[in-house]
Amino acid sequence: ETGVTQSPTHLIKTRGQQVTLRCSSQSGHNTVSWYQQALGQGPQFIFQYYREEENGRGNFPPRFSGLQFPNYSSELNVNALELDDSALYLCASSKGQGGAVDTQYFGPGTRLTVL
Amino acid sequence: GEDVEQSLFLSVREGDSSVINCTYTDSSSTYLYWYKQEPGAGLQLLTYIFSNMDMKQDQRLTVLLNKKDKHLSLRIADTQTGDSAIYFCAERGNDYKLSFGAGTTVTVRA
Numbered sequence: 564e565t566g567v568t569q570s571p572t573h574l575i576k577t578r579g580q581q582v583t584l585r586c587s588s589q590s591g592h593n594t595v596s597w598y599q600q601a602l603g604q605g606p607q608f609i610f611q612y613y614r615e616e617e618n619g620r621g622n623f624p625p626r627f628s629g630l631q632f633p634n635y636s637s638e639l640n641v642n643a644l645e646l647d648d649s650a651l652y653l654c655a656s657s658k659g660q661g662g663a664v665d666t667q668y669f670g671p672g673t674r675l676t677v678l
Numbered sequence: 679g680e681d682v683e684q685s686l687f688l689s690v691r692e693g694d695s696s697v698i699n700c701t702y703t704d705s706s707s708t709y710l711y712w713y714k715q716e717p718g719a720g721l722q723l724l725t726y727i728f729s730n731m732d733m734k735q736d737q738r739l740t741v742l743l744n745k746k747d748k749h750l751s752l753r754i755a756d757t758q759t760g761d762s763a764i765y766f767c768a769e770r771g772n773d774y775k776l777s778f779g780a781g782t783t784v785t786v787r788a
Contacts, residue, residue, distance in 0.1 A: 605766055605778030619773050669721040
């Protein structure tokens with residue numbers, strides 16, 4: 564069984580640019596959640612996708628957007644990058660059925676640096 | 679809103695037990711989790727507890743939940759150098775998103 568994978572591992576961008584981060588969910592999982600982890604802090608929820616629809620959003624501006632594909636993989640897009648967007652971006656997948664099976668398993672993350 | 683708080687640092691001698699504490703505010707929390715993060719890595723799920731339980735044991739790990747006080751703890755028995763990491767407490771409400779604490783950095787000394 565393959566775990567959650569993310570690409571790329573590291574990325575360096577400049578202010579104002581756009582970035583796309585990718586996530587492949589664990590086999591059998593249909594829900595993907597994205598989190599932003601700034602240095603020295605806990606992860607903050609960005610949004611969740613369930614069966615290709617956004618299923619909840621945290622306190623992030625609209626320039627953070629996402630997609631989920633029919634194979635349940637997902638993308639996180641960030642437009643007009645700001646210096647404060649520098650963080651580790653974590654993707655988590657789950658079975659999305661509620662209860663204990665909805666436990667989220669995390670990928671290794673993408674480290675984004677905005678200069 | 680949800681708030682999860684943890685002490686920031688814990689130093690423990692190898693072989694001793696570690697206890698990491700967490701408090702949360704959301705009374706609608708359904709599940710509470712402990713994740714481990716090693717330097718430069720993602721989050722590894724350690725264990726979780728359903729909100730109607732008060733204790734769960736899994737090998738060296740014991741989770742205690744006091745729902746009345748909204749207090750969660752993780753005890754690691756016989757702490758090893760490989761246990762040095764950041765430990766995050768997280769709670770999940772009815773909306774399925776996870777709310778995390780800032781993490782407790784555990785340092786195991788010989």
